[in-house]
Amino acid sequence: MEEFKVPKKFPTTVVGSYPKLDPAPEILRKLRKKELDEKDFHELVRPAIKKVVDDYLWAGIDIISDGEQSREDMVVYFAERIKGYTVGDWVRIFDNTYFRRPVIFDKVEWTSPMTIEDWEYARSISKKRPVKAILTGPYTMVEWSFDLYYKDRKEAVLDIAKVIRKEVEEYLRRGVKYVQVDEPALSTRPWREDAELVKEALEIIFRGVQAKRVIHICFGRLERILPYILDYPVDQFDLEFKNSDFRLLSYLKEYSFDKELGYGVIDVHSLQIENIDEIVKDIEKLMKLDIIGPEKIYIDPDCGLKRLPREIARAKLRNMVEAAKIARERW
Amino acid sequence: MTFKAWSNVLGGFHRPRLIRHALRDFERGSLAFGMIEDLLKTASAEIIGTQVSLGMRFVTDGMLDWHDIFRPFVEAWRNVYPDGLLRYFDNNFFYRIPVFKEEPEPSKLVLATRIRAFKELAEPANFKVVIPGPLTFTLLSKNESGLSKEELAKSIAKVLNMELKEAVSAGALAVQIDEPIVIDPYIELDDINLLSDLTKIVFDGVEAFKILAIYFGVPKKEVYKKLIDLKVDSISLPLIENPKNFLDLIKDFGVGDKIPILGVINTRNIYDDNYDLVKNIVKKSVDIIKPDEIGLTTSSWQDLIPYRYSLRKTVILGEYAERLSRELGFDYINPLSIV
Ligand SMILES: [Zn+2]
Numbered sequence: 001m002e003e004f005k006v007p008k009k010f011p012t013t014v015v016g017s018y019p020k021l022d023p024a025p026e027i028l029r030k031l032r033k034k035e036l037d038e039k040d041f042h043e044l045v046r047p048a049i050k051k052v053v054d055d056y057l058w059a060g061i062d063i064i065s066d067g068e069q070s071r072e073d074m075v076v077y078f079a080e081r082i083k084g085y086t087v088g089d090w091v092r093i094f095d096n097t098y099f100r101r102p103v104i105f106d107k108v109e110w111t112s113p114m115t116i117e118d119w120e121y122a123r124s125i126s127k128k129r130p131v132k133a134i135l136t137g138p139y140t141m142v143e144w145s146f147d148l149y150y151k152d153r154k155e156a157v158l159d160i161a162k163v164i165r166k167e168v169e170e171y172l173r174r175g176v177k178y179v180q181v182d183e184p185a186l187s188t189r190p191w192r193e194d195a196e197l198v199k200e201a202l203e204i205i206f207r208g209v210q211a212k213r214v215i216h217i218c219f220g221r222l223e224r225i226l227p228y229i230l231d232y233p234v235d236q237f238d239l240e241f242k243n244s245d246f247r248l249l250s251y252l253k254e255y256s257f258d259k260e261l262g263y264g265v266i267d268v269h270s271l272q273i274e275n276i277d278e279i280v281k282d283i284e285k286l287m288k289l290d291i292i293g294p295e296k297i298y299i300d301p302d303c304g305l306k307r308l309p310r311e312i313a314r315a316k317l318r319n320m321v322e323a324a325k326i327a328r329e330r331w
Numbered sequence: 332m333t334f335k336a337w338s339n340v341l342g343g344f345h346r347p348r349l350i351r352h353a354l355r356d357f358e359r360g361s362l363a364f365g366m367i368e369d370l371l372k373t374a375s376a377e378i379i380g381t382q383v384s385l386g387m388r389f390v391t392d393g394m395l396d397w398h399d400i401f402r403p404f405v406e407a408w409r410n411v412y413p414d415g416l417l418r419y420f421d422n423n424f425f426y427r428i429p430v431f432k433e434e435p436e437p438s439k440l441v442l443a444t445r446i447r448a449f450k451e452l453a454e455p456a457n458f459k460v461v462i463p464g465p466l467t468f469t470l471l472s473k474n475e476s477g478l479s480k481e482e483l484a485k486s487i488a489k490v491l492n493m494e495l496k497e498a499v500s501a502g503a504l505a506v507q508i509d510e511p512i513v514i515d516p517y518i519e520l521d522d523i524n525l526l527s528d529l530t531k532i533v534f535d536g537v538e539a540f541k542i543l544a545i546y547f548g549v550p551k552k553e554v555y556k557k558l559i560d561l562k563v564d565s566i567s568l569p570l571i572e573n574p575k576n577f578l579d580l581i582k583d584f585g586v587g588d589k590i591p592i593l594g595v596i597n598t599r600n601i602y603d604d605n606y607d608l609v610k611n612i613v614k615k616s617v618d619i620i621k622p623d624e625i626g627l628t629t630s631s632w633q634d635l636i637p638y639r640y641s642l643r644k645t646v647i648l649g650e651y652a653e654r655l656s657r658e659l660g661f662d663y664i665n666p667l668s669i670v
Contacts, residue, residue, distance in 0.1 A: 089637030094424065
């Protein structure tokens with residue numbers, strides 16, 4: 001098959017997660033009840049990944065993900081697979097939805113690939129579109145766990161960074177093109193000290209990595225941490241804009257932002273489907289400021305789509321892709 | 332010099348499995364609402380009983396059915412609805428953003444019926460009600476009402492005032508407004524000035540022990556100075572979140588005429604709190620403040636940690652409070668031991 005070409009201007013992508021599609025919820029339940037081993041689990045979750053990839057292809061997304069169908073939660077998934085972690089008790093995330101907030105009880109260690117199987121499967125059915133490797137960052141892992149082993153937060157974060165690094169190496173061996181680290185916890189603590197800790201962790205994770213290095217951060221006080229993160233060893237910042245009404249844009253200008261930008265134009269907290277016109281106008285907001293050129297701008301949603309109903313998620317993506325096409329003509 | 336000390340938990344508890352499953356079954360349509368009410372009563376009774384038996388002066392019902400602190404009110408009021416999810420401060424917990432379309436009007440009141448249902452279970456302790464503070468409510472909502480921020484905040488405060496008055500006539504002896512938004516490092520001083528008006532509105536004509544609770548962090552100095560001037564009887568501060576900064580604030584500005592409630596049991600982790608650290612913070616605080624009376628409490632609601640730890644932290648609070656009182660010579664008020 002001919003190689004798929006990611007558009008030079010305004011390529012479209014996703015942040016990672018997608019609504020859980022059948023049979024993923026049932027398979028996850030079985031895994032939790034220990035009725036499945038890890039190998040069977042990844043085998044059985046494939047139909048869900050297939051549906052996600054089909055939705056992405058239908059919408060026309062250029063750089064896709066596996067939809068994180070295996071991940072009950074972005075932190076729990078890794079905690080279940082990193083040595084030194086144990087899965088804790090249920091803690092509420094919202095409404096009547098819970099996650100098993102993990103507990104660090106010993107020194108953390110990587111033992112075997114955690115996310116590769118789903119990624120490889122997605123890649124095998126992606127019609128040659130690149131599939132992002134998406135990993136939860138060490139800072140978020142620590143912030144959203146209970147730590148009963150490391151007395152020092154920094155030590156815990158850097159040790160987990162080494163674990164994530166091992167996983168990245170597995171991807172590199174398989175020719176990954178995009179590696180994204182998610183650090184949503186960072187924007188909730190917009191302090192220099194925290195931002196610098198994440199930088200140290202990223203240096204471990206991304207040292208010498210030739211693939212496109214992406215960090216995703218969302219919600220909270222992005223404009224406050226911006227000055228502390230601009231020199232991160234990454235190629236691309238993937239950020240939320242739509243939900244905060246593009247407040248961040250003027251700060252990008254102010255700080256002469258010149259890396260690649262994952263530009264969030266879809267509000268994942270709203271059930272309203274953004275129309276094409278609206279998205280084009282939102283792209284225009286960025287273009288007018290003349291901060292970076294269209295070849296550095298990736299169009300995507302603010303964050304993962306997992307909390308949306310499937311029909312709304314795919315409709316939002318479709319409009320986003322259509323808007324990107326118009327943008328390519330215009331700029 | 333001896334002074335009085337007592338303890339109470341700050342707010343709600345995590346849901347036990349019984350309630351998690353019941354609510355799930357209800358959402359799926361396989362359990363009738365009447366059944367849930369019975370189960371809620373059972374589970375709340377356990378939580379109330381835990382607090383009472385540990386000598387808490389004020390007890391809450393645990394707020395087990397509240398999806399977030401705003402939701403019961405959003406659902407009971409007209410002209411506001413719960414929308415998408417947004418992160419609640421720096422926790423891995425999300426609340427639904429209240430969207431105000433017009434001035435809120437209560438179609439029913441939330442608190443009074445709860446008090447009538449639970450008041451007797453709380454004896455001999457007293458019942459405390461907790462509501463979202465009007466400033467936090469306003470600033471964490473979306474305002475599509477056409478009203479200014481100030482107008483909307485005041486209208487929210489008015490409805491909350493109705494809630495509190497009704498709660499007090501139903502038997503609540505303590506009323507607490509939660510204003511965690513004041514720890515936001517970027518909050519405007521104008522908003523804190525507004526809080527002064529809002530506090531007057533929300534507590535107008537409310538004859539009960541009035542508490543302002545803040546949590547999740549340390550307010551800026553300029554903000555703290557204004558907080559201790561608010562018209563409340565007591566201020567609850569999460570000292571354990573950052574003992575040094577809080578002690579500095581107390582040293583520099585005192586606590587006004589407020590009865591300080593010291594949040595010394597950390598309810599955002601699952602450790603058993605270090606007793607010596609807790610003792611040290613309490614001792615330093617009372618050495619600076621020289622109060623006639625203090626309360627001891629948790630650093631936040633207990634809904635951010637698993638159920639068993641939410642109980643465990645209550646045990647630690649009760650035990651430490653009694654032990655501290657013995658060792659530091661406080662006159663400890665335990666409703667169970669008052670004849
Ligand atoms: Zn995100």
